[in-house]
Structures are given as C-alpha cells and as structure tokens.
Amino acid sequence: MRLFTLTRLVTAEGRGASGRLIGMAGGIAVGVALLLLLLGGYDGVTSRSERLSWPSLSHGEWSTQVQNPAAAAPTDDSVLAATNLEHFDGEEIIRVDIVATPDSTVVVPGVGRPPEAGTYHASPALIALIEANPTDILGSRYGAPAGVIDEAGLAGPDSLVVVTGTTTENLRPSISGGAGSVFLRGGVWSVTEFRGVSYPSSNYRTITIIGAIAVLLPVLILVGIVTRLGAATRTERFAALRLIGATPRRVAAIAATETGVTSLVGALAGVALAWLLIPIAALVEMEDGRFFRTDLTVPPGTVLIVVAGVVAGCTAVAGWRTSRARIGPLGGSRGRTERRPTALGVVPLIAGVVVLLGATTAALRHTPLPRTDRILIAGFVLLLVGLIAAGPVLTYWIARIAARRTHRTAGVIAMNRIQQHPRATFRAVSGLVAAVFLVSVFSAGITTVAEEPAIEDSEYLAPSTLIAWLHPPPPDDAGAPASGTTAVTAATSRIAQTNGVTATAIGYSHPESGPVFTAADAAGAGLPNPHGASHIQVNGSSAFGDGSLVTRPATAPGTTPEILLVATDGTTHSVERARTAILGSELRLLSPPGTQADHEGTRWRTWADRYATLGRLAVLVATLISAVALAASSIAAILDRKRVLGLLRLMGMPVSTVRRVIVAEAALPLATVFALCIGLGILTAWCIVAGLTEGQRTINWLPPSYYLILATSLALAATAVVATFRTARTSTTIEATRIG
Amino acid sequence: MNKVETISMSPRTLEDGSAPLLSARGLRLAFGLTEALRGIDLDCHAGEIIAVTGPSGSGKSTLLHVLAGVLVPDEGTVDYDNVRLTDLNEAGRSRLRLDKFGFVFQHGQLLPDLNAVDNVTLPLLLAGVKRREARRRADAWLDRLGLGEYSRKLPGQLSGGQAQRVAIARALATKPTLLFTDEPTGSLDSLAAETVMLALTEAARDANTALILTTHDPRTAAYADREVVVRDGQVTIGGAYG
C-alpha cells in the first residue's frame, strides 16, 4: 500500500529513527503488558472472590438461616451447612461442615457431591499440612480423608479449606466473623446451591478500583510520553513532505500510520510480555495469597480488545496531534510555546479536596451520603487528576519566580524552558508525582491497622490458652443444666489428659455479664484472683476475644457451663493437640476453640491490610514506570533542542551545563508539587479510611518504611535523570549541529 | 601546499610585520575518505575582517571549525595569541572559545524558550557575570544593534534578521577578540542580510574584534577587508586550478 511505503520512507529510515520507534514500541509493550496483568488481576480478584466466598453461605436466595437445625432435616435438594474458622499454628482454616442426605443433589464447589458424614475433602495446601503433622495435632479434627477440593472451590493455591460431612447434632453453628475476605454470618444454613459473590463488601471493591486506577494512570502517562518521542525531528521530516506537496491530511495519515504500526508491534510484544510475566505475577501474594495462573490469564477476546484499543487510541492521538500541530512546508507553526496555563487548572484539585472532605465529614456525623464509597472513589480520582492538571500551573508559577532569580546559565535555560512548556516539563514527572501521591495515600492508609494502642499494665489471657465457647443447652430441656454440667466436666477432664495441657477451667454463665470460675480453676488457667475469693467473675467477654483481663470476686457461682479454658505449655504442638482434642471431644461448641492470639490474627487481617499489599504493588509499578517515563521525556527534551544546545557547547558552554539543565527541568516540577502530593495523599488516606468506616478508624503517623519508599522513588528518579546524561553529551556534539 | 595570496583594498590590513592574532599552518583534516582540508595556511590579524568563500562542500565551514578549535586537524597547527590551540585539550579549547571567541551561525542558534535578552546573557552568565550585570550589558548590546524594543520577545516572534542580530549581540557581549560567523546571512533576504552585515561589521570594528566569516554570497563577502577562497579543501586564490 502506498501509504505504508511512504510512511516507511519518511519515518523509519533515517538517523535515530529506529531508536525512536523502538523506544515507542517498547514503551507501549510495557504499558500493554501491565494493562493485561492489571485486567487479569482485576478479573482474578473477582473470580477468586466468587470461589472464595461460597463458604460464607449467606448469599442470596439459595440459602436460608436455620434457627433450629434439629427441626430442619436436609432433603435431596438442600443441605445443612455451617462454616467455621479454625486455627492451626496461626493459619486460618475455613471449615465447612455439611449435613446431607445420601442422595443429595447439591453440588459443593470443587468437591462435587457433599462428603459422607465422618469424611472430608481438603484443599491441596491443607492436605500437605495434615500430612506434615501428627494426626492428633491436626488430621483427627476432620475424620477420614475422602478427596481433594479442586481449583473451582479454592481462592488460590495456598487456600486452607476443608469440607467435612457431619450429622445434624454435631453441626456447630458458627459465630459471625471474617476469614480473610470471607465474611461469615454465623449460624446454620440450609443451602440449595453454594454460590459466591464477586465482592464480599463494597469497600473491598472500592479499594480494588482505586488500586487499579493507581497503576493504570502511570501506564497511560508512559504511553503518552513514548508516543511523543522525537516529535521535533519528525516535525522537520513532515515539513519537508509538506514542502513537496503533501496535504496536511496526508501528513496526519502518515503520522497515524507510523504510530499505528509501531503501537501494533508494541502491543503484540506487550501481550507476549504479559504472558511471560504471568508466572512471576502468580508468585506475588495479594490479598488472600497467591493467584492461580489461570486467574491472571486474560481471555483472548479481552486481549484482542486491549490490543485494538491501544493501537486505535495511539493512532488516533498521533493523527490528531499532527493535524493540530499545523506543520507547514517550512516547519512547525511558529512560536511553538504552549498556551499559558491558567488558574483554572487547579479547579479539579480543589474540587477533589471538597468532595473527599464533604463525604468524610458527612460520614463522621453518621449521616453518610448515599454511596459514600463511590463518592470517595470519585474524590480520589478527581484529586489524582487534579494534581496532574494543577501541576503545570503551579510549575509555571514557580518557574516564573525562579527564572527571575536564578544566576546560573543552566537555571536561566531550564526555568525559561519550563515557563514556555509547563505542560511538557510537568508531564515528564507527572508519573512520579502520581506515585508519590499514591505512596502517601497507601502508607497513610496502612497505618490504620496499627492504630489501637496497647493498654499498659493490664493482664491478658496467656496466648497459649485455648478458649472454647460451649453450646447452650436447649431451653426447653428442664434437666439439661445438671446433665450438661456433668457431661462437660467429664469431657473436660478427658481433655485435661491431653499431652501438653497444663490446666482446664470451666466458666459458668451468670445472670450478670461475665462467666464465673472457681478459685481452683482460675488459678490453673492463670486468671487473677487478688482477693482470694472462692469464685471470680471475668468482666465482659472481651478477655476471651482480644481484650484485657479484668476479674472481680463473684457474688455467686454460675449455673450452666458457658466457656472452657484450656491452658497449655505453650508449644505449637501442645496448643494444636489440645485444640484437636477439644474439637474431637463430645463437647458441643458454639465455635472452634481459639487463643487470644488467633483472635488478634483475625482482627489484624482486615481489609486495610490487603489494601497495603495492593498499595505497595501499585506504588512499585507506578514508580518504576514513572522513572522510565521521566528518562524518556528527559531524553526527548534534549533531543528536541540538540542543535541549539550543540551550538552553545560549540561556543564553549561546558557539557555540565547541559546536565544541570536536565536536572533542573526534572527537579523543579517535582519539587513544586512534592509537598502537596504528600499532604494531599495523607488527607486522601484519612478521608477514605474514616469515610468508609464512619470514623471507626483513623490514620496514624507514617512509618519509617514510607520515608524509605519515598527515598527510593526519588533515587529512581535521580537514576532516570542520570541515565540521560550520556545522551546529553553525545547528542550535543558538533555533529549534532550540522543536521538541520 | 598553497600559499595564501589575498588581495586587499582595505587600509586596515596592516602587513607591517606585527604577529597575527590567529595563525594556521598546513591544516589537513579528513572525514573518513573525504579530505575536507588539504593543507591550508591562514593568518588573521587583530581587528581584521576576513571572508572565507567557496562553493558548497569546499570545506569552508570545516576550516572555520578548525580555526575556532571546535575540530582538531589531523595535521597542522593553529596558534592564537601565543597559545597553540591544536595542543589544548577539549576543556582548554572550550574555555578559550568561551573567553576569547564569539560565534554567530546561519540560523537556529537562539534557545527558543528564552527571550532575546536572556539569550544574550547566556555567555555572560557562563563567564561568571552576575545576572543583573549580564542583563544590563545584554540590553545595552541589543540597543546598540537596534533591537531595544525586541529585548523581551521570544526568538519565534523575531524575524530572521532580528534573530541574527540578537545572535550577534550574544556573540559580542563577552567582548571576544575574534568572532567566527558561519554563513551569517545564509537564510536572509538582501535587505535583512545587509542590515545584519552592517551591524556585524560596525560592531566588530568598534570593539576591534577580528572577524572570520564564511559565506557563499559575494555581497556578504564584500563587507570583509579581504577574501580567502577555498576550493576542494585548498585556498585557491592565486593558486593553480586542477
């Protein structure tokens, strides 16, 4: 086709042209690869969420909560199920207990037919764990192994999930809680179909979308910069074409063709790169552990859409830019200076701040706006875009002041350049600016998990002591208290025999809040009894969760056993063996036994924690891409002026001045918005954290790791700038002045 | 080797035996197989204006670059005021260019982002002059070249002749003893060329700055005190034609 031949002649054959096109294709390849991984990851998060959330049982019309399991026998179309969170050596195991008829048609994800009573299916990771430990420590909790749960029922290769078959009387109604991103509603459920949801909560989706935007923005900036590479040289070539009679339309078509072909090559390389990167990306632990590789693989249709979209976008932008540049026969339109940026550029930034603060203030007053999460996303995006939009304005203002005050040659050259091209110079660092903003948002957001200060001088239950809540006896059974007490005592004494158990203590329910223990039990379990009372009562139940331990002498002993404390010698094996013993005993438990440490673990692994992983990943990617983008545009900025800088060097200007120009042109826009990025980042983090939780959480002082990340980002930027020094030297020699 | 034989009508060329400001002997330079300079001798006295003419590709620009210490010849020497330029390293030559030489090129030598006066201050700042003083001097030079009202304009807003005069102001701002100009009127029309050449030669004479200019335009060359014709890398005025 003639257009292609012409394009090849005009753009691809010439000094430096190949370097320019390779740079462009390379940038697009990196962009497309990241975009695909991002899409894959986003897709992966959703589909994984579905696979991961089915054990929470409480989704939609396929399940109903059962108040009295004994009265709701399973049919062939429905099963009774209860999901509990068990612990093993700090790991969480999701345990789904199912009561089914022998001919049940209900399908368990990854398992198929529900397992028979007394047998279990476990995930590969859990099977490995079971096999690596003695049966009395872990294996005997579940019964006889009957099979493996395949990928359809698992979040990822590291998931610890077990599906056991059981009987109605052994079904433990769980208490509500969260296991990873699975929110357990608690109770027993009658289930006709096990289904998951894409997002366990809208907060979760909010964070995922914010993270995705955070990575996407630098990718777009990179693509924007690389497609501009060598624009000055190209303008000359196009001017020559115009001179020999090419119409502006034709020149635009040639520019579009060049970019189209290059971006197609780049996009295809990006697809290959993404494919190569998937195994590496699958190693990254994100949110709920690693991904299955298939999770990260983007379906071919989507790949096609991405490639077509990137190529079409780049092509259209190139054609549009060229036709807008109005390249005449004698070169680009005169006075190529940009429009002076106006104060209007700061409007989105201010709007973003207003939106974020407004939504958060409303939430803090417990009158949250409808769809606060969406508003917060909008505010975040507005702020991010606003920062990029306000950058040139602020840079221009600062450069104007600096241009008047500078006394050095490099300063005069750089400040005036920035003043004339505030958008172009800011674009070079905009990726980095976004990265600094994001790292501030995420780092500040992460501090929320460390927020609750420990109460000094208070006592806690020993972390090696297991806590088991007992099932209350049926209220209509008159003789139950007595027989219940006997059974519990008998079972407890058997548990006490377990290797590694040092003491057991039974707490009895009491009309006033807090279980009552006998002095002997209290002493064994390490409950303080400062006044030597015959019975002590534990204040509130938080001591058995994650709170501190406060006791007082009890007025009267309790009536029914409510809680069992099992103290161990503290080794992991002892704790787990005791836990297995409790689970295997005749005791009817409300929930699996856990230590205070297990509760801590559960509490700590909140969404904020996952936010951190995603955030770090986003910042890493954003910073790396931004450094590449900075290097690319610094080189482009020098190449565009290589003749005039070469002539100045010919006049005797030392090459160090050229280097100083590069540094100043990168440093000023970055420095201008640096403090602003940090401040707004922290503000955004606070708004999102406080806004989403209606003030239940807040943020804290930034950790040292934040300053480390910040320093690393700046070091990367410096590296990117230093990397351009060689080009600065070689492209401003006498030879450079002869061209053009 | 060709002896330079020039014809001068100007009383300013004093062949009184005083040492030349710049003296080149036996310059040879090849770019690969192309011999750009094939043995050139040239003297330039203080305050003298020399036009180096010759057809395109004759090596006149290369000669200018060698004389200015931008390019190093394969053979031959260039002496400037008792300093052997050809023995200096790049840094030394850069320093000499900055301190003693001025340059004006055909076009595109002004930084497009700097206004006229800032462009003129650049070499002064490089020489360590304070910004305020540099601006004052730059403004004075622009005034002198009739550009007072354009001092705050960007190069893109100036005509070719005006831009060239800004370049002349920039070249003369550091008070060089020797000014090198490569096709200073190459891209200008007759009138603009005349304005530029008048400004250039007047300013150079006033400052007693020697001027070596290359041109292929006889009318531009006519502003010089003498003419040196270069053909095929040799000075051919008075020489034998192949």
Next chain:
Amino acid sequence: MYIFPGVDNTTTLLGLLGTGASYGYDLKSRYDRWFGLKKPLAFGQVYTTLTRLMRDGWIVAIGAEAGTGPERKRYGITPAGRARVLEWIFTPEVPSETLQSDLFAKTIIALLLGDDAGRLLDLQRSRHMARMRELTNEKRGASLAVVLACDHALFHIEADLRWIDLTAARLSQLQAEVKK
C-alpha cells in the same frame, strides 16, 4: 550558447592566430565557432582587422602568393603580438556591463593557447571583489540615492562574479571541449 555581443574582436582574432598561422577564411570560421554564433563576423571586418594588426606589427603575412587577394594570405603572430595577447588576457577588466563577453573571449583564448585560464578568472574575481568592497564601503552612511546606485552596481558585479565562479568550476569541462 555563446552569445556575447561586442567582443573585443581585434585582440580575440590576434589570440586565435596565437594558436597557429591561419588563412583569413579559416580564422573567420574559428571565430564564428566560438564567438559569432549569433552574429557572425563579416569577411570585410576580418580583413580590416587583420590589416590593422599587421600595421601594429602584431601579425605578419606568411607565404603570400603574388597578385592574389587577401583571402589567399596566411597570417602568423609575431612575438609582439603574442605579448599583446598575454597582456590582454591577464589584465583584469574594470567591472562593467560589457565585461562578460570579453572575459569569455579571454577564457577561451587562454584555453586555446594552453594558458592558465583559472588564474585569469581569479584575477578578475579579485578585481570584482575589490570593486564590491569599494561600493560596499561607499554605502556606509551614504544617502539613499547613493546606496541605491551602489546596490545597482553591486548586483551587476555580483552577476559577473557568479558567472566567474561558475566558469571556474566548469573550467576542466570547457577545456575538454576547446581541445576537440
């Protein structure tokens, strides 16, 4: 191609004779070949010129057959005539509008004589440049009328100069053609 009116035909004919003795008719043909394409020399003019050259002692008639007309005479150059030709060739002319033709004639004669045509062009070039410098200097501070007059002269001289440069660049080509 060779259309230069008003060539100094006296010295040109003398120069042509410098390449060897010749009959009047042959001389006319050779002259016409180089310089008379547009306006051939009349026979009468040739013989008048030859008579004048003889009178000045620059040429002599060789082996004249008695009783025959001038057309049967062969003419040869004398040493004085040769000196006159060289003097003519290497004296740069004051730049003028009719210069071109003379300069062309000089170049051709120099080439025909095997003399250094490049040198004559260089000399002429220097003379032209000197004149241009004078005119350029005259313009400094002069009234607009003087400037315009100087410009007029300058552009004409420049045209000559450009022709000189171009001819100098084509000398070897021209030499080959003359030798044929």
